[in-house]
Amino acid sequence: MAASLQSANPILSSRTLASPNRSSFAQFRSPFLRFDSASASSNFKPLVSREASSSFVARSAAEPQERKTFHGLCYVVGDNIDTDQIIPAEFLTLVPSNPDEYEKLGSYALVGLPAAYKERFVQPGEMKTKYSIIIGGENFGCGSSREHAPVCLGAAGAKAVVAQSYARIFFRNSVATGEIYPLDSEVRVCDECKTGDVATVELREGDSILINHTTGKEYKLKPIGDAGPVIDAGGIFAYARKAGMIPSAAA
Amino acid sequence: MASSVISSSPFVCKSTKKDLGFSSFPKSSQISIHRCQKKSISRQIVSVMAPLRSPSTTGSVKTGMTMTEKILAKASERSQVVPGDNIWVNVDVLMTHDVCGPGAFGIFKKEFGEKAKVWDSEKIVVIPDHYIFTADKRANRNVDIMREHCREQNIKYFYDITDLGDFRANPDYKGVCHVALAQEGHCRPGEVLLGTDSHTCTAGAFGQFATGIGNTDAGFVLGTGKILLKVPPTMRFILDGEMPSYLQAKDLILQIIGEISVAGATYKTMEFSGTTIESLTMEERMTLCNMVVEAGGKNGVIPPDATTLNYVENRTSVPFESVYSDGNASFVADYRFDVSKLEPVVAKPHSPDNRALARECKDVKIDRVYIGSCTGGKTEDFMAAAKLLHAAGKQVKVPTFLVPATQKVWMDVYALPVPGAGGKTCAQIFEEAGCDTPASPSCGACLGGPADTYARLNEPQVCVSTTNRNFPGRMGHKEGQIYLASPYTAAASALTGRVTDPREFLQ
Structure with missing residues (x-):
């Protein structure tokens, strides 16, 4: 889907991003290396305002290009994390388009992971996760077409998944709903990061990166392409309205 | 074990576009055309020969298209599409x-x-x-x-x-x-x-x-x-050879997923053809296509033939048009299997590509058997299980749960005589073998569901199941272990309380 949204797409290719200003990135990134998120957060406006969480999204107002940074704790999983582990089928009675049930779905995010995962993604009794970045291996989100999967991750307050590869429907649902950024790593990051590591994801045109501040390592991410603006907007409908492809809000 | 299966029996070949001229695979293509010509209905002949359709849907074919590309071209009102094209598709x-x-x-x-x-x-x-x-x-x-x-x-x-x-x-x-x-x-x-x-x-x-x-x-x-939609590239799976009597379509698709892995067809089409496919009933073909998503596939597809038309025309009056892959269509990969040499397989916990021969798992003790779902809960799935139970003439050793997919399947289980069973129905054979009474038709415990779902895996048990997924927690309990298997293998396993090759009971 990442590729699909990049090239011949008549709808989604209308927008071109200005190239990033490299020198400003250095300044931009440095605060995360020194300050904790609480002190840094005062400098940046949250992009996604529908829920508060330990993570935040920053955007440089001075820059015309889209550039987003997610900073927070990592939650690390392995290969083939299927939709039953992301949101077990018994919770599919919750209807995501219903706001109360949307919130509740978040509280069950990744509850299907086996007991070998000692740290829970969402603590029992909590509605939100303290982890803003999920790091996975191959084929993240395989299995069912349930949109509840990307929705519950977004509802829990996570901002991005960084995995080696994605199952097709999960990727598409992530973009269509705008709930979470499904980012591709070039290497097997899940073997080099641990749950609880402090990390930053910087989305930039061409060379997005993941920085693990705990280990001090930096990883290249594949470009999100034209799927990025769709997620920025909050999903395919919001994007289409914003881009004037469909009329704004129907009665 | 998995690798021994690959090397000894089916041979797998990958080839490039240049190698794939029509002459490389004359057999399956000609057979399907031949079958269509035998039928009196001209619609299918038209779509094979393609002389009569309007130019807007076929155009002048410059490059061969796969059947998936043809369907998507027609649905997007284009004469040609190629993999990677993003197109607006009209939904039927x-x-x-x-x-x-x-x-x-x-x-x-x-x-x-x-x-x-x-x-x-x-x-x-x-x-x-x-x-x-x-x-x-x-x-x-x-x-x-x-x-x-x-x-x-x-x-x-x-x-x-x-x-x-x-x-x-x-x-x-x-x-x-x-x-x-x-x-x-x-x-x-x-x-x-x-x-x-x-x-x-x-x-x-x-x-x-x-x-x-x-x-x-x-x-x-x-x-x-x-x-x-993005037009997917097509992987072709050519299955030739006579299907052994103890094999089912479930064995074929588990074999294939084991071959290419749970992400082997991500974003791609899996097209199945060959003499074995032509011999399969519609329900068996459905089993095959049902699990392409377990290999990450976007869609699975089988060329329509007389079997297809016979099934469809008895159930709808809506006009339709069959399409077929061109002889010079491009496939991103070709896999060939000699089905006559395959053996019954299972997918071990916790992944549909964790393939093993059923006989290699004969020491695995099981707690229950589940026959049901879109994959393994069709009429023929129950007929197969009943046939094996009748041939064995024994009692099941573990709880055996039966969930017909639909009301029609449920009625068939109670009404249709099982061939070679002296007029007995599936329901009679199941009762005599000590299985649970066939339950109300639904998705049942295939995906766990609410806590009170019939046959849900509420304990960390081992289950042989005719369903489609065996990820952790799929049927309910996170520590439960699911062995995916054919209805034959499931029924044989029910009789022994272990994962069992159905050949132990079928001659």
């Missing part, structure tokens, strides 16, 4: 069910307005099937929500259930959507079918493009009848 049928329908309609209302009407009330099929026979209030509410939407939108095909106490009191109620779609004539060659369920790919067995989508995409389709 949109299916949704009780789990994703409320969300899809919720998005439709939110985005198109409270008073909006769906794009075509006769092209939407709503099939409650997931969480039906449960006291879970939210699950019951979701069926009520779908009923309201269907009434308001005047949806023609809504297979409702109101009396949960006795499914037979609901003549409209069908059961598992993918099986019901076929049985009710909604699967037709050449069409585009989308569904809010990953196993929508089952319908590719009918030579159509069928794939699963999420609620948001479905909400868009509800309003517009269109979807933006």
